[in-house]
Amino acid sequence: MIEKIKIQLRINDKDVSEIAFPELTLADFLHEKIGLRGTKVSCGIGVCKACTVAARRPGQSSFERIQACVMPVVALNGCDILTVEGLASSQSLSLQQQSFLKHFSFQCGYCAPGFLMGVTLLIDQLKRKPIKRENLDKLIEENIGEHICRCTGYAKYYQAIHAIIAETPGLVV
Structure with missing residues (x-):
């Protein structure tokens, strides 16, 4: 047993x-x-x-x-x-959640929690070690590229992620 x-x-x-x-x-x-x-x-x-x-x-x-x-x-x-x-407080959605909604990133939403957590980990990484802006696309691809979504073409996820990083001071140098 x-x-x-x-x-x-x-x-x-x-x-x-x-x-x-x-x-x-x-x-x-x-x-x-x-x-x-x-x-x-x-x-x-x-x-x-x-x-x-x-x-x-x-x-x-x-x-x-x-x-x-x-x-x-x-x-x-x-x-x-x-x-x-x-991710969210009792008062408001997180920046990641707000950006995903603003950019209409998902359709059915089943994969959205995984994407949100992937972005959260990416932001945590960038807060500890900011990167040069020209390396950002590669880093996003390394962190989010393996997430699978059967409904979207991923473009809106990437737009939302770029917006999050642009709105958060100190993540890129």
């Missing part, structure tokens, strides 16, 4: 302590145990990036990209997790 394990995380600035089977993925943990359903599962093998969340390991200052559909939640025990639900 497989024993359950105590999981302690900080999800969207809230401490969470739950008991879970070791093979439970982070996506299933978020959906079934915590009730956060914004993180989407599409391919189930970590390729499409719809399930992207951010995780900060103990002792680290920056977040890393995690594909929640394939990551066992036990591998993240003790981590800070940021999901799409953690």
